[in-house]
Amino acid sequence: MMEQFSRKQFVKRLVVLFTTLSLFGGESEIIGKEPKKEEKLIPIPDGEKPVSENDPTAQALGFHHNAKDTDFILFPERKLPQSxxxxCLQCAQFTKLNDGWGKCTILTSGVVSNMGWCSAWSKKS
Ligand code: SF4
Structure with a gap:
């Protein structure tokens, strides 16, 4: 009897657990958010390589190929709505090479992503 009760309880808890997990897994549908879309990868132009985010200058400037990866604790101004x-695509230092990549006059060891950012950003005129 005790063993049967425990098994019943176990099954009930399992059902509750799976229901809870499926609710959280489907969170975006429940609260109406779009699921995160895969970012489209644009090939790097022939003969080029991306600037390493570990490059000392890149690190000093807080550079990331995806501006969303910015350290907002170090660069809180990047989180402001007007930012x-x-x-990079909108930066005065940037020259577009294709739809995903371009050259930066400051980070010259490779190409930077259109969607990158560093603290040397200045508005393209
Ligand atoms: S200076 Fe401009 S183009 Fe160069 S990495 Fe920084 S934001 Fe991008």
Whole structure:
């Protein structure tokens, strides 16, 4: 009897657990958010390589190929609403090579992503 009760309890808890997990797994549908889309990868232009985010200059400037990876504790100004369009593509130092990559006059060891950012960003005129 005791063993049967425990098994019953176990099954009930399992059902509750799976229901809870499926609710959290489907969170985006429940609260109406779009699931995160895969970012489209644009090939790096022939003969080029991306600037390493570990490059000392890149690190000093807080550079990331994806501006969303910015350390907002170090660079809180990047989180301000008026900064959302501050990406390499809109930077005065940037020269576009294709739809995903370009050259930066400051980080010259490779190419930078259109959607990158560093603290040397300045508005393209
Ligand atoms: S200077 Fe401009 S183009 Fe170069 S990495 Fe920084 S934001 Fe991007």
């Amino acid at each position: 959302k369009n501050q990406v």
